[in-house]
Amino acid sequence: MLQVGVIGTGMIGQDHIRRMTSVLAGVRVTAVADVDPAVAFRTGERIGATVFATGEELIASSGVDAVVVCSWGPTHEQYVLAAIAAGKPVFCEKPLATTQEACLRILEAEAAHGSRLVQVGYMRRYDASYRALKSVLGTGQIGAPLMMHCAHRNASVPGFYEKEMAITDTAVHEIDMVRWMFDDEITAVRVLTPRRSSLGGDLQDPLMLLFELSSGVLVDVETSVNIRYGYDIRGEIVGEEGTAALGSLSPVHVRRAGLSADPVPADWRERFLAAYDVEFQEWIDALRSGGRPVGPSAWDGYAAAVVSDAGVLALRSGERVPVVLAERPKLYGMEVAA
Amino acid sequence: MLQVGVIGTGMIGQDHIRRMTSVLAGVRVTAVADVDPAVAFRTGERIGATVFATGEELIASSGVDAVVVCSWGPTHEQYVLAAIAAGKPVFCEKPLATTQEACLRILEAEAAHGSRLVQVGYMRRYDASYRALKSVLGTGQIGAPLMMHCAHRNASVPGFYEKEMAITDTAVHEIDMVRWMFDDEITAVRVLTPRRSSLGGDLQDPLMLLFELSSGVLVDVETSVNIRYGYDIRGEIVGEEGTAALGSLSPVHVRRAGLSADPVPADWRERFLAAYDVEFQEWIDALRSGGRPVGPSAWDGYAAAVVSDAGVLALRSGERVPVVLAERPKLYGMEVAA
Amino acid sequence: MLQVGVIGTGMIGQDHIRRMTSVLAGVRVTAVADVDPAVAFRTGERIGATVFATGEELIASSGVDAVVVCSWGPTHEQYVLAAIAAGKPVFCEKPLATTQEACLRILEAEAAHGSRLVQVGYMRRYDASYRALKSVLGTGQIGAPLMMHCAHRNASVPGFYEKEMAITDTAVHEIDMVRWMFDDEITAVRVLTPRRSSLGGDLQDPLMLLFELSSGVLVDVETSVNIRYGYDIRGEIVGEEGTAALGSLSPVHVRRAGLSADPVPADWRERFLAAYDVEFQEWIDALRSGGRPVGPSAWDGYAAAVVSDAGVLALRSGERVPVVLAERPKLYGMEVAA
Amino acid sequence: MLQVGVIGTGMIGQDHIRRMTSVLAGVRVTAVADVDPAVAFRTGERIGATVFATGEELIASSGVDAVVVCSWGPTHEQYVLAAIAAGKPVFCEKPLATTQEACLRILEAEAAHGSRLVQVGYMRRYDASYRALKSVLGTGQIGAPLMMHCAHRNASVPGFYEKEMAITDTAVHEIDMVRWMFDDEITAVRVLTPRRSSLGGDLQDPLMLLFELSSGVLVDVETSVNIRYGYDIRGEIVGEEGTAALGSLSPVHVRRAGLSADPVPADWRERFLAAYDVEFQEWIDALRSGGRPVGPSAWDGYAAAVVSDAGVLALRSGERVPVVLAERPKLYGMEVAA
Incomplete structure (x- = not known):
């Protein structure tokens, strides 16, 4: 115990x-x-x-x-x-x-x-859908990855939410996820600013982030944090011979009032509830059996911070900003949970 | 503990x-x-x-x-x-x-x-999809229920599997599920025998079961236990104003080789893994907090046995067979988990 | 011309x-x-x-x-x-x-x-989805057909619509479709009467029809003619090794207000518009090129009438009613469009 | 005639x-x-x-x-x-x-x-899905448009296909489509070059195009012209309160061999067959009834050429390239078919 x-x-x-x-x-x-x-x-x-x-x-x-x-x-x-x-x-x-x-x-x-x-605590690595995506990638059935399209949508955000938080609090989950998904580092960031939603007050919302990985894989991330309809996380990897996307996870499908519809989760708690459980159970099991955590490492936390900072600079400057990481200590391989 | x-x-x-x-x-x-x-x-x-x-x-x-x-x-x-x-x-x-x-x-x-x-141990009552279905029904958004269409498909069954087991081992899950879903008893059973699959040896496979409920709701259940492609559980309730069906639960969607596809679970372990966990956790929690189990009761076990027996008779006779239950002891309301 | x-x-x-x-x-x-x-x-x-x-x-x-x-x-x-x-x-x-x-x-x-x-004028034989279904069946990729599940749903019906019309006007489309789909004759009909919708006035609505084909294929058809949410036609063939179903044909998918949804057609005109065009174009082309119609024949019209009559009798009697056809004149093979 | x-x-x-x-x-x-x-x-x-x-x-x-x-x-x-x-x-x-x-x-x-x-001849304006998308946009149900995500994928391209053709021959359809969809002009183009597919020989494939519209709407377009799995056209508009996407158009859904799958069209002929018919029928009808074409105009053809040229320059330079159009002659409103 x-x-x-x-x-x-x-x-x-x-x-x-x-x-x-x-x-x-x-x-x-x-x-x-x-x-x-x-x-x-x-x-x-x-x-x-x-x-x-x-x-x-x-x-x-x-x-x-x-x-x-x-x-x-x-x-x-x-x-x-x-x-x-x-x-x-x-x-x-x-x-x-x-x-x-x-x-x-x-x-x-x-x-x-x-x-x-x-x-x-980057819990997406423990989500069944992201793990299935990584597993499909690993089989080679879609060929080498070339691009990934992501969207991260919130129905709304609290009043204290500021412009940069779309990167540091919201897209930071995609930053960690893509590093883990592709076992690779992000080398440059661009942030584009589409037409602003009138529902987001002073926020620059949505944003379009573009991450370049050292392998050349290009990742685009839409962040929309006032989109009203619900919490929606999307991801599709484009490989040489096919694509793999986060699947549909709706427990129920309802046909009524002219629509054939799946309910959309209201927020991240509903969407990632099971991932948090798996994250902690695996952490507990690793400590009980061997004493070493195997999930996202301090290096991963550091890399997320550096990429986030580059993202904030890219947002403010409108320029492509390179990501410069310190040398990785030997202690850290690219840590991969599961 | x-x-x-x-x-x-x-x-x-x-x-x-x-x-x-x-x-x-x-x-x-x-x-x-x-x-x-x-x-x-x-x-x-x-x-x-x-x-x-x-x-x-x-x-x-x-x-x-x-x-x-x-x-x-x-x-x-x-x-x-x-x-x-x-x-x-x-x-x-x-x-x-x-x-x-x-x-x-x-x-x-x-x-x-x-x-x-x-x-x-009827675990379907603890499955997130069946619970979502029951919850939609409870909101009244599809009106009063009139019919339910079900399918219960296995890729294959072991050699000792006999004809009647399609009812007593396979469809018995639907028997318990519909009693719970509609808070109602099954009053008659018919079993129809379609053309026989050549992949099932001597088995009469598939079957089409028809359950009448005391409210008049009619439930049809296809059992196909040698269908090769995977384990597939389907359910759609037809209400007065709409329908509600078990949703799609695929963690990943893959486009390759001319197909846009979801993988199908190989067997029931994969499909109902989480349901078993919830079933036991709720049982444990109920005993720890109050001492009384609230899941499927002995009455539910008895009713399933009576309906199964009627089903076997219906299969052998080709006739509509009424279900006759003993009087329900006061101890048992219609037990409903969650 | x-x-x-x-x-x-x-x-x-x-x-x-x-x-x-x-x-x-x-x-x-x-x-x-x-x-x-x-x-x-x-x-x-x-x-x-x-x-x-x-x-x-x-x-x-x-x-x-x-x-x-x-x-x-x-x-x-x-x-x-x-x-x-x-x-x-x-x-x-x-x-x-x-x-x-x-x-x-x-x-x-x-x-x-x-x-x-x-x-x-049985236009379903000209619908792209039914044709794709028949084509998949013909490839053998799902093995020999064993069952077919159908639903035929209307949002509402006019005031003059009578109980028997659910068979003679509504399900008659499925009667012709399954004869064509399986190149086979219906040999017996059962009609079950689920709990009655309160939205259908005096109508016995919905119905559950069961057709036996001479090959042993069993077809179930739900007719729901007051289901409010729209016009919905469903069909899934269960084969020995897999299933094939009418696909999704929604031109647009909308996420808003907590739902991820496809619109449902309002009525049959919208759903089968293209099928009527194809039906007539092929009739015209056949007459212009060779002079002989190749679509649903007088025999098909006769068989639909006999099966409909059996269905009405099955509805009134509650019994399984055999379908007895006259001997088929040599003029008529099983006519198959396309 | x-x-x-x-x-x-x-x-x-x-x-x-x-x-x-x-x-x-x-x-x-x-x-x-x-x-x-x-x-x-x-x-x-x-x-x-x-x-x-x-x-x-x-x-x-x-x-x-x-x-x-x-x-x-x-x-x-x-x-x-x-x-x-x-x-x-x-x-x-x-x-x-x-x-x-x-x-x-x-x-x-x-x-x-x-x-x-x-x-x-820009036929996408006549495709039922794009028209449904434009119609949803027009109702205001997803709020004002902010972004659009597109993908244009070909299984393969002929040997004479050159790098720039991903813009001038392939993405040019999206160029015309977005101008029509949003009744707006493209004002700047960026082209990013992800990791190159090994299946495309010397081609720079895939590409990521980014179009800025004068309203601020940002459009991203993936072109993948050697992706093997089939022809796939995707489009999702992100509005202030929801999204609208091209729907699913699969005539048949097949479950076999561990997959629950829709077939993917092999090429554009299959995908846009009906659109070509509508395009020509509307052109013929317009000429017969009034004498004036109402589809894509010479101005639309000119604008597509200017944006394509900007795209080619953006691809070669790696820079954001502004689009500079001549003054629009009074003859041309923003032409919109249907």
């Missing part, structure tokens, strides 16, 4: 606590900490976990085998570094850290430790 | 042990028994469970809170009765028992006990 | 006149007649055709090479017989005649003439 | 002759001419048309009401100018002419004539 401490008991932290408490096997949440002690206390009481005043104390506790970081983004670096210093595996929700420099500090710390401890 | 004893460690038993050991939360397999002591021993050793020489001893053990029966069909009755006698919840794989009379004995024992202990 | 005389200038007659005047090649409507002389006169004036007081006079005219009969059903026999007597090809809208006896008189007259003159 | 003379009796010319001879109403091919007199002679003999030694003589003939130009591209200008000089309507297969300058000369000649005589 893996004993996990959770730092950050807000919405996403509570969801992961629920998952580790009442859905998954082989795990127990033994410790919690939060910037708001009252929330941490109520949570600890409810699930029978020890409450710590700080993340650092939680990490140090002998009752904690592994750490899950769900706190505010700017605090990720300190907790991840503390976990590495303690030699404990740490699952960090995205982003790994809020700057490239902070990510590099984590890479250095982990390299100094000498083996992987960090996993970053 | 619910402590479960598993009687029968064959293929399905091993799968449920795997599920309760490495997939689901809140449960531990503490005891096993099997007609083959060597298999039981190896299993117990692997998962750290106590091995019992007989199912009855396992049921009596203080280390067992609840029992899962996965043994050979003809032994179900004795273990279910023993569990009821011990006052312990028991999950019995289908069939509840191999005769109507045996099912009635279980109903009487449970009624004598005074509250529900038995749940029968 | 084929010179055609049209008897009956009501709705369907006007549609065929429009087709032969402004859509199809190689044809001219040179003569019209109608029970209402004013309508005939206005039509003749508009398109420049001679107006005849009676169908018989039109048939006799030297300016008429071939006859199209679109008049009231009970008058079909007399015009078809008159055309045969005149040795002129005649396209008769369904039904060929309103009784089996009348159909037999036509068969006799045509046999006496010694070659085919009559074609009956 | 419209009397048409066809200049150029190669593959496409023969197909249009077949169409006007045996498919469409109200038209007769009375004259033919071809650079190869033997081909012209055989064609004329077969269909009973006068054979002319030159296109100019054909145009001058009193037995020719309207001209169809299907000759080699470089000859289009001279025949279109000759038809304008003769005051006769002329349908010119794409391209209108091979240079912008030649197109401008045609615009001037037509303007001098004072009314439209020229129609250019």
Whole structure:
């Protein structure tokens, strides 16, 4: 039974606590900490976990085998570094850290430790559809990949959502996904700005992102974050001899009122619910059986940060922006979950 | 942590042990028994469970809170009765028992006990698609239901599969599903015999079953158990103002070699994997929180047996055969999971 | 240029006149007649055709090479017989005649003439989807056919629509289609009556028809004639190794308001518009090139009448009703268009 | 009956002759001419048309009401100018002419004539799916358009196909289609070059074209001309509140051998067969009823040439290339068929 401490008991932290408490096997949440002690206390009481005043104390506790970081983004670096210093595996929700420099500090710390401890929460790698897509690609049945068309659509976004977040919060999922899908790095980014939706207020919405991979594969990503009709994730890989696309996943098909229709999910929770479960179960299983996380690595978190930064620059400048990564430490192969 | 004893460690038993050991939360397999002591021993050793020489001893053990029966069909009755006698919840794989009379004995024992202990393993009630279908029906958006068209197709069946098994083993899933879907009882059965597939040897394959419900809803079920192309489950409810059908659940869509195609699952394991997980998790959660199973009841198991028997008679006679159920004990409402 | 005389200038007659005047090649409507002389006169004036007081006079005219009969059903026999007597090809809208006896008189007259003159207006044989289905069947890629599932749904029907018309007017299209699809005769009919839709007034709606073919193929047909959501025609053939179904024919797919949807046609005109064009073009081309119609024959019209009558009896009696056909004259092979 | 003379009796010319001879109403091919007199002679003999030694003589003939130009591209200008000089309507297969300058000369000649005589053969405007898409857009149900995603895929291309033809011959259909779809002009073009398919020899295949419209709508077009699996045309408009896409048009759906599949058309003939028929029928009807063509105009032909040239420059330079059109003569509104 893996004993996990959770730092950050807000919405996403509570969801992961629920998952580790009442859905998954082989795990127990033994410790919690939060910037708001009252929330941490109520949570600890409810699930029978020890409450710590700080993340650092939680990490140090002998009752904690592994750490899950769900706190505010700017605090990720300190907790991840503390976990590495303690030699404990740490699952960090995205982003790994809020700057490239902070990510590099984590890479250095982990390299100094000498083996992987960090996993970053990019859940699409655990989605059955993306995995089926990668599997089809691997069989060679569509030939070598040449392009990928993606769309990432949200019905709406909250009021604090800013222009750059279409890249740093929304398209960042595609950034990680394509790196994993093609076992390759993104080498340049362009961002085009179509006619602006009147439903997005001041936002530049939608965007069209174009990623070049080192193999020459070209990826286009539409982000539409106010499209009203629902949450819709699309992806089609164009190979030399055929294409492979994310399939249809509608549990029910209804014919009424002149339409033959599938319902569209309302939001990402509905669409990726199972992926989160698989992500955590595989993380737990890996730690219980061998001690090493095999999902998205600190390098993946760093690369996502660098590509996101290039994307923001591309959006602001209107230019093609090259992506320049540090040399990859030997510790990191291209990490591939499953 | 619910402590479960598993009687029968064959293929399905091993799968449920795997599920309760490495997939689901809140449960531990503490005891096993099997007609083959060597298999039981190896299993117990692997998962750290106590091995019992007989199912009855396992049921009596203080280390067992609840029992899962996965043994050979003809032994179900004795273990279910023993569990009821011990006052312990028991999950019995289908069939509840191999005769109507045996099912009635279980109903009487449970009624004598005074509250529900038995749940029968009809997993379709836990499938996301069937649940979505039932949910659409409940909203009234397609009006009152009038008909349902079903198909139950297997790529192939093992050599020991006999003619009647298309009803007792295959269509029995539709029998339970339609009773649950419409909260209604089947009142008559017809079985028509189309042209016989040359791929099914001596089998009368396919069959066309027709179920009349007490509300007048008419259900047709095609069973095709040698159809080669894969495992395919179809269902469409025809309402007054529209229809609702099981949706498309293909994770990936591939265009190659002149076709735009979804892969078809090879067998039921792939199609209903998640349903089994949900079935057990809900059973575990119900026992942990309140002590009562809420899934398919002994009454449901009995009704399935009576309708199956009517189906077999209808197949042999070519006639419409009425379904005559015993009076339903007060203990059983029409049980509906979720 | 084929010179055609049209008897009956009501709705369907006007549609065929429009087709032969402004859509199809190689044809001219040179003569019209109608029970209402004013309508005939206005039509003749508009398109420049001679107006005849009676169908018989039109048939006799030297300016008429071939006859199209679109008049009231009970008058079909007399015009078809008159055309045969005149040795002129005649396209008769369904039904060929309103009784089996009348159909037999036509068969006799045509046999006496010694070659085919009559074609009956069953347009589904000319629909691209049904033809693709028959073509797939012919390749053997799904193995020998065993069953076919059909649905025939109308949003609503006019006030004069009576119970039996679900068979004689609606399912009669499936009757002809399955005979053609499988090159086979229907040997028995059952009609089951599900729970009645509250939207159909006194009608017994829907119905479930079951046709047995001499090969053993079993065909089920749902007729739902008040289903509100639109006009929907479904068909799936179950073969030994796979299935083939009418495909999706939606020109556009719209995602909005929580749904990912195809529009459903409002009525049969929209669904079978192209089939009517092909039906007439092939009839015209056959007459222009060789003089013999090759579409649905008088025998097909007769067989449809016999099966319809059996269906009505099956509906009234609740019994399985055998279909007994007269001996097929040598003149008629199983006629297959395309 | 419209009397048409066809200049150029190669593959496409023969197909249009077949169409006007045996498919469409109200038209007769009375004259033919071809650079190869033997081909012209055989064609004329077969269909009973006068054979002319030159296109100019054909145009001058009193037995020719309207001209169809299907000759080699470089000859289009001279025949279109000759038809304008003769005051006769002329349908010119794409391209209108091979240079912008030649197109401008045609615009001037037509303007001098004072009314439209020229129609250019862009058949997608007549395809039922594109029309349905435009119709959905017009209803406002998906809000204002913001982006459009397109793909244009060929199984293979002939040996003489050169790199630029992916723009001038292939994507030119999308160029005309988007101008018509959005009633708008393209203002700039980018062409990106993904990883090259090993199946395309020296070709730069696939390409990713990006069109900016004056409204700000951004259109991306994938051209893949060696993709083996078939001919596939895709289009999805992203609006403010939803999307509308070209629908599924498969006549049949086959489940066999582990796949649930729609066949893909082999080539454009199969996909756009009906569109060509509609295109010509509407042209014929327009000329017969009023004398003016209403389909793609000389201006549309000119604009396609300018955008194509910009695309070729964008491909060669790797830069964003603005599209600069001459002032539009008053004669041309934005022409929209249906």
